[in-house]
Amino acid sequence: MDKLISESRLMMRGTFHGRIEPEIIAVGSNDKFVVIARRVGESTIYFYIDKSADNIYLNSDEIIDTGYSLEQFKELKVHHRLPEFSTYF
Numbered sequence: 121m122d123k124l125i126s127e128s129r130l131m132m133r134g135t136f137h138g139r140i141e142p143e144i145i146a147v148g149s150n151d152k153f154v155v156i157a158r159r160v161g162e163s164t165i166y167f168y169i170d171k172s173a174d175n176i177y178l179n180s181d182e183i184i185d186t187g188y189s190l191e192q193f194k195e196l197k198v199h200h201r202l203p204e205f206s207t208y209f
Contacts, residue, residue, distance in 0.1 A: 150203040157205060158187065166193035168202050 145164065146157040154169040165187030174183050188196060196202060 146205040146208045148203040148205040153202050
């Protein structure tokens, strides 16, 4: 995985982007998408980033929708062919 989640920042090719707030508990990626699971209290919220829509000049709210429930994320995963989570924290 060429992406690294560190201190709630997504590092892509050496450039830091504030994308997802802590506490990140899982990530995964493929050629098109990055998927993130974030714990908020007792809940888990799921996100995805379309790599082709991201660039260093955009704020996180310009490329990431509000988080999704597990049920919503499962539907999005099928529809967009999102990757599996490959790293857990």
